[in-house]
Amino acid sequence: MKDAGITILQETPSYTFVISPTVLWVILSVFFILFLTISVIIIYHWTTYSYAPKTVGRVVKIYGFGAALLILSIVTSAILYTTST
Numbered sequence: 614m615k616d617a618g619i620t621i622l623q624e625t626p627s628y629t630f631v632i633s634p635t636v637l638w639v640i641l642s643v644f645f646i647l648f649l650t651i652s653v654i655i656i657y658h659w660t661t662y663s664y665a666p667k668t669v670g671r672v673v674k675i676y677g678f679g680a681a682l683l684i685l686s687i688v689t690s691a692i693l694y695t696t697s698t
Contacts, residue, residue, distance in 0.1 A: 632694075634694070637694065641691055644687075648680070648684070652680060659672060659673065660673075
C-alpha cells in the first residue's frame with residue numbers, strides 16, 4: 614500500500630519552568646549553610662575519631678578541594694542563570 618501523501622504532525626507540549634533569581638539564591642544559601650554544617654561535623658569526626666591520623670590531613674584536603682570545585686560550579690551556574698533571565 615502506498616502513502617497517500619498525508620502527513621500527520623503531532624505537536625509536543627512545551628513546558629517552561631522558570632525560577633526567580635531571588636528564589637534560586639535563597640535555595641543556594643540554605644544549601645551552602647547545610648553543606649558547611651555537615652562538612653564541619655564530618656571533619657570534626659575525622660580528626661577526633663580517626664583510625665589513621667596520618668591520613669586525615671590528606672583526606673581533609675581532598676574533601677576540601679572537591680567541595681570547593683562543587684560549590685564553585687554551582688555558584689557559576691547560578692550566576693550564569695541569573696544573568697540570562
